[in-house]
Amino acid sequence: MREMTLLWGKTTGDIFPGVPGQTFHCYVFGLTLVFSISLVVEWLSHTRIIKSKSADNVTAGLLQTAMYGIRVALAYLVMLAVMSFNVGVMVAAVAGFSVGFLIFGSRALVKSQIVPYEESPDLPPLNC
Template sequence: MDQKMKSHMTLFWGDAIEILFPGWPGSNFNSYMLALTLVFVLSLAVEWLSHTKFIKPTMDNITAGILQTAMYAFRVGMAYLVMLAVMSYNLGILLAAVAGYTIGFLIFGSRALDNSKISKISPCEHPADLPPLIC
């Protein structure tokens, strides 16, 4: 007997969904919670990567450029995976993604947890390795 998951075209709440891959997470509540956690961590990681500084000032331009390009590609890939997960139209997945981005920005991008004097400088004047979306 072939059972297919119903594809939603409006927001819904439920744990019987498919995200990114056929049959995943399925209709198991524990798998749904794992999917919510994965989307949360993935969106948090996008914010972390957006505000990190891996490139040292002593690196030559070629090495720094290649590293910066690789980090950008990885960040965009993770952001697209979060977007595709949200396109499942599941309200829990949407809330997990927004919560991950929000908590990630609070921790890594906002001035709330920054004790340094640099926080008064615009993010465009003191950028991380990857430029923020506002520059």
């Protein structure tokens, strides 16, 4: 039984048990993967893919449900990675969510005067 304390390691054994190649490069790849998945979760949370005039309600509802399922699955993958209790993984996850919000959800990079969230995204907000 492993203790539940945060640790700072540079091998992939704690993130992906049983993965061959327990090197620093694999660790950096794992951190990049967690960061990227977090970024995609934020993108899915703030995107408008479904065009309301071009799709009927059934098609739009099925696409919205598929997007929701993908977003939840990716969010759970990030959660499981953070449960490795590796500080680097936690920092990568928080950084991915933060950068994703900066790019897709905040006013910092919006060039027009349109306020974010005026047009609702396809999916409801991700709640904890």
